[in-house]
Amino acid sequence: MDIAVIGLGLIGGSLARTIKLHTDHRVLGADTDPETLAQARRMDAIDGELNDEKLRGCQVVLVALYPGDIVTWTRDHARFFAADALVIDCGGVKQAVMDRVTPFAKGQPWHFIGGHPMAGREFSGFRYARDDLFDNASMILTPLPEEELSVLQRARDFFMDLGFRRVQFTTPRIHDEMIAYTSQLAHIVSSAYVKSALADRHKGYSAGSFADMTRVARLNEGMWTELFMDNRDALLRELEGLIDRLGAYRDALAKEDSEALKTLLREGREVKESLEEV
Amino acid sequence: MDIAVIGLGLIGGSLARTIKLHTDHRVLGADTDPETLAQARRMDAIDGELNDEKLRGCQVVLVALYPGDIVTWTRDHARFFAADALVIDCGGVKQAVMDRVTPFAKGQPWHFIGGHPMAGREFSGFRYARDDLFDNASMILTPLPEEELSVLQRARDFFMDLGFRRVQFTTPRIHDEMIAYTSQLAHIVSSAYVKSALADRHKGYSAGSFADMTRVARLNEGMWTELFMDNRDALLRELEGLIDRLGAYRDALAKEDSEALKTLLREGREVKESLEEV
Numbered sequence: 001m002d003i004a005v006i007g008l009g010l011i012g013g014s015l016a017r018t019i020k021l022h023t024d025h026r027v028l029g030a031d032t033d034p035e036t037l038a039q040a041r042r043m044d045a046i047d048g049e050l051n052d053e054k055l056r057g058c059q060v061v062l063v064a065l066y067p068g069d070i071v072t073w074t075r076d077h078a079r080f081f082a083a084d085a086l087v088i089d090c091g092g093v094k095q096a097v098m099d100r101v102t103p104f105a106k107g108q109p110w111h112f113i114g115g116h117p118m119a120g121r122e123f124s125g126f127r128y129a130r131d132d133l134f135d136n137a138s139m140i141l142t143p144l145p146e147e148e149l150s151v152l153q154r155a156r157d158f159f160m161d162l163g164f165r166r167v168q169f170t171t172p173r174i175h176d177e178m179i180a181y182t183s184q185l186a187h188i189v190s191s192a193y194v195k196s197a198l199a200d201r202h203k204g205y206s207a208g209s210f211a212d213m214t215r216v217a218r219l220n221e222g223m224w225t226e227l228f229m230d231n232r233d234a235l236l237r238e239l240e241g242l243i244d245r246l247g248a249y250r251d252a253l254a255k256e257d258s259e260a261l262k263t264l265l266r267e268g269r270e271v272k273e274s275l276e277e278v
Numbered sequence: 279m280d281i282a283v284i285g286l287g288l289i290g291g292s293l294a295r296t297i298k299l300h301t302d303h304r305v306l307g308a309d310t311d312p313e314t315l316a317q318a319r320r321m322d323a324i325d326g327e328l329n330d331e332k333l334r335g336c337q338v339v340l341v342a343l344y345p346g347d348i349v350t351w352t353r354d355h356a357r358f359f360a361a362d363a364l365v366i367d368c369g370g371v372k373q374a375v376m377d378r379v380t381p382f383a384k385g386q387p388w389h390f391i392g393g394h395p396m397a398g399r400e401f402s403g404f405r406y407a408r409d410d411l412f413d414n415a416s417m418i419l420t421p422l423p424e425e426e427l428s429v430l431q432r433a434r435d436f437f438m439d440l441g442f443r444r445v446q447f448t449t450p451r452i453h454d455e456m457i458a459y460t461s462q463l464a465h466i467v468s469s470a471y472v473k474s475a476l477a478d479r480h481k482g483y484s485a486g487s488f489a490d491m492t493r494v495a496r497l498n499e500g501m502w503t504e505l506f507m508d509n510r511d512a513l514l515r516e517l518e519g520l521i522d523r524l525g526a527y528r529d530a531l532a533k534e535d536s537e538a539l540k541t542l543l544r545e546g547r548e549v550k551e552s553l554e555e556v
């Protein structure tokens with residue numbers, strides 16, 4: 001079948017390459033940057049350029065843009081979607097997207113499903129796109145509440161065929177709440193962590209934990225600011241929670257209370273050990 | 279030559295295995311746990327068990343214990359050290375060790391050098407020891423100020439032969455200040471990070487950044503409490519600095535100030551991009 005990929009950045013580009021690697025689908029790409037389109041074509045990440053007419057023939061439409069652009073693009077192209085097409089976005093927040101898309105997507109013959117592939121890199125753009133980025137990753141889907149089961153099954157099968165380990169169905173609210181903690185907060189911590197006055201002298205004095213802690217400080221601040229602002233309440237709650245918890249360690253240190261500090265560390269270890277992976 | 283390794287935990291065990299892999303030295307091990315000693319022997323991580331008499335023949339003595347035990351062990355065994363032996367500890371703090379060892383080590387025919395191999399894993403004990411743990415890592419050494427250059431060269435050559443990428447000479451104070459930031463703070467952040475009420479639901483909603491951020495929450499709280507308390511001032515300063523910096527992101531979010539947030543994120547990205555690796 002024909003698949004449209006809108007936006008050939010890190011995520012869209014990786015989806016295109018992954019589809020080409022794992023399936024016989026034809027991938028039609030769209031990007032505002034002609035050079036990116038040309039490069040995607042040269043690398044066989046896409047089979048051709050998308051246009052409105054070709055969009056009518058696509059059974060799956062993947063919208064890999066920033067949240068605001070997802071809404072705009074989807075609204076502007078809704079009249080070209082095939083009946084029964086799956087239109088799935090890849091934005092990092094879901095409530096802000098679903099709230100604005102639902103009014104015009106509801107009741108249509110095509111099916112809008114919110115999506116968020118749980119994988120990324122600390123680099124942006126098509127040149128960093130990989131065909132194994134989603135191997136063993138989780139694909140989160142937030143369908144409209146009344147969506148047909150057969151549509152959900154089609155969506156799940158599509159992503160499982162690409163090498164995802166699991167497809168997680170949930171609500172936009174739960175998605176945003178979880179992502180505020182598991183991903184957005186990590187980016188803020190990493191960004192704040194790297195700013196110590198000692199950072200530029202780390203060479204020779206650091207190892208894995210410093211590298212891990214600061215990896216995602218290398219972020220696209222335009223995109224992340226939009227994501228953070230679209231999920232402000234949940235993120236603020238998690239950030240305040242973390243600052244409070246760090247305060248407990250600070251207090252134990254300040255009071256030279258070894259027992260309290262040891263208990264705090266033991267509790268953290270126990271939580272970590274209790275977690276299932278991915 | 280003969281090398282003594284005191285304490286066959288993750289670090290001592292890995293040093294023993296690394297020496298066996300890269301050199302023809304004979305490794306004599308000591309550990310309070312007979313089962314660990316037996317296992318190290320079975321795995322050829324050591325050639326035999328250390329005793330006071332054999333210690334007299336060791337040209338290098340590596341003390342891989344907790345900071346307090348490093349001091350006690352070194353003092354209790356000083357009379358058995360060979361003239362010109364290099365006695366190097368592997369504790370994660372240096373001022374607290376050097377302050378207590380210097381009084382009885384100074385002026386002796388053997389040479390005490392503070393040491394800290396910059397590598398680790400989030401697991402403890404000999405069974406996690408690896409012969410590649412130190413590949414490309416930095417070995418930090420804090421010698422007495424009056425140490426002879428030829429002794430420092432011997433120490434550097436010894437570690438470079440094991441596969442370390444570099445040997446970094448510094449003072450205990452600078453070591454402790456840097457490590458408070460690059461390593462100790464990371465362990466506190468990781469421990470605090472993992473304690474959100476949402477943590478046990480992360481499965482399906484998380485990817486690399488959550489895994490990286492929480493990896494070292496799996497720590498040995500007894501050892502780390504001792505390390506933190508021995509480096510309390512520097513760690514407290516870094517922890518307070520981080521809490522302050524996180525507060526700036528919180529304020530920008532709370533005020534819905536996208537420009538301020540974007541600036542904070544951009545500054546973090548620029549610092550990260552400016553850092554040299556390892």
